Amino acid sequence: MTDNRFTMLQLYYHPSPNPLKIALFLEEAGLPYALMPIDTRKGEQHSAAFKAINPNAKTPALVDGDATVFDSTAILLYLAQKTGQFLPADTPAMRAQMLSWMMFVATGIGPYCGQAVHFKFFAPDPKEYAVNRYTFEAERHWKLIDDHLAGKQWMVGDSYGIVDMAVWGWARMIPRFLGPEGFATLPNVKRHLDAINARPAAQRAEALKDRFTFKQEVDEDARKALFPQNARLAAR
Numbered sequence: 553m554t555d556n557r558f559t560m561l562q563l564y565y566h567p568s569p570n571p572l573k574i575a576l577f578l579e580e581a582g583l584p585y586a587l588m589p590i591d592t593r594k595g596e597q598h599s600a601a602f603k604a605i606n607p608n609a610k611t612p613a614l615v616d617g618d619a620t621v622f623d624s625t626a627i628l629l630y631l632a633q634k635t636g637q638f639l640p641a642d643t644p645a646m647r648a649q650m651l652s653w654m655m656f657v658a659t660g661i662g663p664y665c666g667q668a669v670h671f672k673f674f675a676p677d678p679k680e681y682a683v684n685r686y687t688f689e690a691e692r693h694w695k696l697i698d699d700h701l702a703g704k705q706w707m708v709g710d711s712y713g714i715v716d717m718a719v720w721g722w723a724r725m726i727p728r729f730l731g732p733e734g735f736a737t738l739p740n741v742k743r744h745l746d747a748i749n750a751r752p753a754a755q756r757a758e759a760l761k762d763r764f765t766f767k768q769e770v771d772e773d774a775r776k777a778l779f780p781q782n783a784r785l786a787a788r
């Protein structure tokens with residue numbers, strides 16, 4: 553058995569919202585880690601080697617000695633438990649809040665924002681129904697976070713923690729899926745985003761993308777890698 557205390561963490565990474573949350577945690581905690589680029593527009597997430605780490609073929613994933621963990625929510629919880637950092641006070645009431653908001657981001661913010669981006673920018677017409685559905689739900693979820701943050705600096709209790717990191721991953725992208733005026737009705741989300749963006753760890757996490765040359769074009773090959781469902785339509 554490997555002694556996880558002495559192995560270098562490996563973060564499987566693409567400069568997208570979910571991997572960025574993990575990069576932020578690692579930078580905040582000052583944990584040494586190796587960055588393993590996965591160029592999803594080149595289809596590297598579908599390699600057998602990567603699927604042995606994350607059978608879901610998506611970034612992020614983390615290897616910690618003989619422990620392998622995938623999904624950004626699971627990884628944030630794993631790292632918080634491993635280090636004892638960025639968790640609220642250890643009381644049932646605080647733990648309940650932390651878990652509720654973690655899952656709200658995992659099952660609401662992430663999927664609805666992801667699908668809003670997909671339908672807005674990548675789906676064929678007609679797509680008005682889907683764009684309306686997903687942007688409506690994205691806005692509704694962000695409004696709940698905005699209301700929750702009214703008069704509060706951080707998502708849970710009085711300290712910055714993993715829920716803030718999870719929210720940050722997607723808040724950075726709000727103008728992309730809610731448009732340039734997306735923050736107009738979300739002043740508390742904007743204040744929260746600005747506070748995290750001002751942290752040196754967030755700036756280091758954002759700068760990681762410059763270490764690699766990731767494919768930028770969403771060409772035919774990238775679409776095949778990212779939207780494998782389209783093969784079924786072509787086969788009809």
Ligand SMILES: N[C@@H](CCC(=O)N[C@@H](CS)C(=O)NCC(=O)O)C(=O)O
Pocket residue numbers: 566568569570571592597609610611612622623624625662777778
């Ligand atoms: N629930 C997963 C979602 C992971 C996810 O969708 N990752 C995106 C980047 S943000 C990805 O790797 N997409 C490539 C693909 O879908 O093929 C998580 O939170 O980690």
